Amino acid sequence: MSESCEICALVSAPDDARELREAGATRIYLDVIDREPTEGLADEVRRGLVVPVLDEVCREGDHARLDPWVMEGRPVAVGNVSELALARERGALAEARGCIPAHNAAALRALDAMGACLAWLSPELSLGQMCRLARAGALPVGACVFGRPRLMTCEHCALQVAYACDRDHANCPYRYKSHWLVNIDERALPVRTDGRGRSRVYLDEPVDLVPEALELARAGVGRLLVDARNVPLEQAARGVGRCVRALAGEAVEREGCVGLSERGVE
Incomplete structure (x- = not known):
C-alpha cells in the first residue's frame, strides 16, 4: 500500500463509522448539514475522531449552526469561502471541498493563500486532470x-x-x-432535502475510481475518499476494502461509472 495516501470515508451518521473503519478507513468525515453542534459531537471533533463537513451554502442565518464546528487546530472541510475565511481566522486546518472550484494550479495556489491546507478535487475533473493537478504540487x-x-x-x-x-x-x-428528479434523458437523479429546505441532486449511479486508486496515489493525491452518504453502507464498506486492495497493487472490480467526464461534464 502507498504509505503516503490515506483512505477516508464520509458518513452522514456517526454510527456508520465503525463498519468503515473496520474495512480500512483511517480518517472519518461527518456530514453535519442536518446536525447541531452538540457537545458530544464537538468533543469527537476535538479528539480527532471525526472531521466535520460543512455546507456549500452559508447565509447569515447559517453561521450559528456552522461556525462552532470551526475549531483552532482541528481539521474541518469547508464548502464556501466564508467558512474558509473563518477557519483561517481561528487557526483551523481547513480543507476546501470540491464545491469550491479548483480546476487548475492557479486556483489551488489561491486556496493555499486563503488558508486551505488541502483541496478536495471536483468530481467534474477527469482522472487525467486530477493526476495533473496532484503532480503540480500547488x-x-x-x-x-x-x-x-x-x-x-x-x-x-x-x-x-x-x-x-x-x-x-x-x-x-x-x-x-425517496425522491428522484427525472432528467431529460430519463435518468432518475436522487434528491435529498435538508432541514433548512435545501435540496441536493445527485448522480443516479456511483462514480468509481477505486481501480485507479494506485495511479492517483502515485500522482500525489494524498487522501482517497469513499462517500457513504448515498449508497448502501455495505457497498461503501466494500469500496473501502477495494481501495485498500487497489493501493496494495491488486486489480479490483469496478462498481460504477469512471467519472462525470463520462457524462459529458468536463
Missing part, C-alpha cells in the same frame, strides 16, 4: 474515489412541487422518503 489534494457526486444544490425545497408546504422544513415528513 497544494495537497484529495479525491473522492467512490460515491454519488452532488450535481446541484437548490436553495429552495424541490419537494414543494409535489406536496403542500408549511415551511416547517425540519419536521417535514416527506424529506425521509
Whole structure:
C-alpha cells in the first residue's frame, strides 16, 4: 500500500463509522448539514475522531449552526469561502471541498493563500486532470474515489412541487422518503432535502475510481475518499476494502461509472 495516501470515508451518521473503519478507513468525515453542534459531537471533533463537513451554502442565518464546528487546530472541510475565511481566522486546518472550484494550479495556489491546507478535487475533473493537478504540487489534494457526486444544490425545497408546504422544513415528513428528479434523458437523479429546505441532486449511479486508486496515489493525491452518504453502507464498506486492495497493487472490480467526464461534464 502507498504509505503516503490515506483512505477516508464520509458518513452522514456517526454510527456508520465503525463498519468503515473496520474495512480500512483511517480518517472519518461527518456530514453535519442536518446536525447541531452538540457537545458530544464537538468533543469527537476535538479528539480527532471525526472531521466535520460543512455546507456549500452559508447565509447569515447559517453561521450559528456552522461556525462552532470551526475549531483552532482541528481539521474541518469547508464548502464556501466564508467558512474558509473563518477557519483561517481561528487557526483551523481547513480543507476546501470540491464545491469550491479548483480546476487548475492557479486556483489551488489561491486556496493555499486563503488558508486551505488541502483541496478536495471536483468530481467534474477527469482522472487525467486530477493526476495533473496532484503532480503540480500547488497544494495537497484529495479525491473522492467512490460515491454519488452532488450535481446541484437548490436553495429552495424541490419537494414543494409535489406536496403542500408549511415551511416547517425540519419536521417535514416527506424529506425521509425517496425522491428522484427525472432528467431529460430519463435518468432518475436522487434528491435529498435538508432541514433548512435545501435540496441536493445527485448522480443516479456511483462514480468509481477505486481501480485507479494506485495511479492517483502515485500522482500525489494524498487522501482517497469513499462517500457513504448515498449508497448502501455495505457497498461503501466494500469500496473501502477495494481501495485498500487497489493501493496494495491488486486489480479490483469496478462498481460504477469512471467519472462525470463520462457524462459529458468536463
